[in-house]
Amino acid sequence: MYSERIGRLKSSVIREILKTTSKPGVISFAGGLPSPDLFPVKEIANAAQNALLKFGPSALQYSVTEGIPELREKIAGILDPDSKYIRPQNILITHGSQQGLDLISKLFIDKGTVVFTETPTYLGALQPFRFFQAEIEPIRCDEEGICIDGLKIKIRDLRPELLYLMPNFQNPTGATLSMERRLELVELVKERNLFVIEDDPYGDLVFDGERLPSLLRFGGTENFIYLSTFSKTIAPGFRVAYVAASEEIIGNLAIIKQGTDLHTNTFGQYVISEYLSSDNYSNQIKLIRETYKYRRDCMLSAMKRYFPEPVKWNCPSGGMFLWVQLPEGTDAQKILLQCLDRNVAFVPGQEFFPDGSGKNTVRLNFSNAVPENIEEGIKRIGEVLKDFII
Template sequence: MPNRPTDPPALATRLAGVTSSIVRDLLALTERPGIISFAGGLPAPELFDVEGTAESFATVLSTGARAALQYSPTEGNATLRAIVADRYTALGLPTRAENIVITTGSQQGLSLLAATLVDPGDAVLVERPSYLAALQALTLAGARLIEVPSNGDGVDLDALAELARRHSARLFYTVPTFHNPTGRTLDAHQRGRIAEIAQQVGFRVIADDPYHELRYSGESLAPMAAFCDSDHVVSTGSFSKILAPGLRLGFVRCDPTIKPGLVVAKQSADLHTSTLDQAAAAHYLATGRLSASLARARCEYGRRRDALLAGLESALPPGSRWTNPDGGMFVWAELPEGWDAAVLLPTAIAHQVAFVPGASFFASAPRANTMRLSFTTYDPETIAEGTRRLGLALAG
């Protein structure tokens, strides 16, 4: 008799603690007709500058197609890196092109930083709650995640310092501007103190800032790295929210102590980000069209934020609380104690509306009575209908 086949090896143990993103899973709902989904953090496609982007691709292909279709340096297109550096400088953080590495979306930047800066078992501090995909990347790298509690509208600074010392933390991950999922923004005092604590205790901060330029009210703040020496704060950013997510263009701003390791990690991941997309983005940004496109998006997103906030007044049950963000894409809501957003989600979907239950954004001890709602995808009239449906679903 032939020998019985032996089962193939199991998946790598590093995947054991990494769960699928409920946000990505819920995106399938946006393809179902009739559903109004507040689940995904999606830019509004009708606000994309399709004409300008198409012109940039056409120009690149007509004037330098062979270079645009060839392999390119791992660090990224030199012109694009210089433009990103200039944008940081304009925000109050002097930067050179040598500080920039172009990545395939800011999500790749997070994964590369986790691979470069974290060894299995290292303590990494994260906000409570925190960006789900960052939790995935850090967990996959073997990090031991430790949550830092919030204190009002920001991070509990005393807890941050105490936890960093107690656990000899290597990193603190934060979304300082229009936080995902809560929408909050760390003020100048918080940014300065976090940078100061990082220098005193000796850990690095990953300041993940993909929403920085989506401000609709309030005063602009300098990036966190402007508050300390660059060795302690690494910044990530993205063109997904301000240009187009389909280009998958992000960037990391880092110092010379990190960059060589980051480049090696990227070489092992994909050699380099799409040469053509980088060249087209560099051309587009050089034309100056992004400023007008961003102005349109800020105006419209501000109206959509206001529509969601207005609708939540009657949609959520008495005793609920929610954030009032100055920008970004998200509102974070807390239902009364005892409510469970995950249990309510099927009822909401039956009413043709969706949201993200907040439990997925916690590294431990999730709060079941929380939810994240994104306001950027729909016009104010559709948002009003969505919140009406949400109110009916939550009313039972």
């Protein structure tokens, strides 16, 4: 009755369990949600009004598949102010980066296409890759991002078509690809001529130091397909995001998108475009960086006080997530069940490993809880950990 590929869709036990975290009173570090108290409601109301005054009915009409010219131009200007490697015709506006991942999968993946991913990696990318029947090959990562030596060997042996990675504050670990590795990776990719999907929803959320240049900037559109989104900086409800790639790839993605949804919602695009016309955006990014950095520090400080000695964690220099390593042999799913009894939630890290390993890891989101709840939630998790580990 259903298509063959539907059989590859897996519902996750953890996702079902985590549905309970939306109950009132639960402190959740589980989702990847931006903080709603930072949504720029007033500025968006102004931008919406300006969009209607300026563009009238066209702001509500069907529009072109690639995206409205005003917004494509602004995004090209943000990515490459000197127009050296990105122009508006290199941009496709999508309904969230999630749609970008789906369209790219439709363009590149046949049954058996080899796709390399970091391990652990973003679950939402694994979904379309699996749906289109890719062979997913996880590549080892450490605190500096994907390990180039391991990648070199696997590229030689398995000849992948695609490499998917998140160079900045990746989901789930928060790790960032070091500058040295960026340069090595670009060289390797050029030599082996494969396509890289550079997924960068968190790049603007940098707390410590400077944002590193994108792989796209070093490598150009011949091999690199860059995705980013306004979900983490303005508001995810807009579902406005973009792909930056060669004109040929953008043309092909646009044909696929046409058959999917014709175009990204016109009004949302005009509102975002108006919002970007003032200094709203830079102020908003500054506010988010300050707030999330503070929340990250609150979480780190609480973990230091409440987590038992053998538990280890990292200190990401941006983004929305912390990564925790429990002692070998500890099952984070069992700990989650106990934590849910105490009304606190997280995601067990195993979810993010394509090969099902990582049982003793945990992802904690620090962007969506206020400092008092961070303190209380970490305290409760610490109590459960002490029962299990000591």
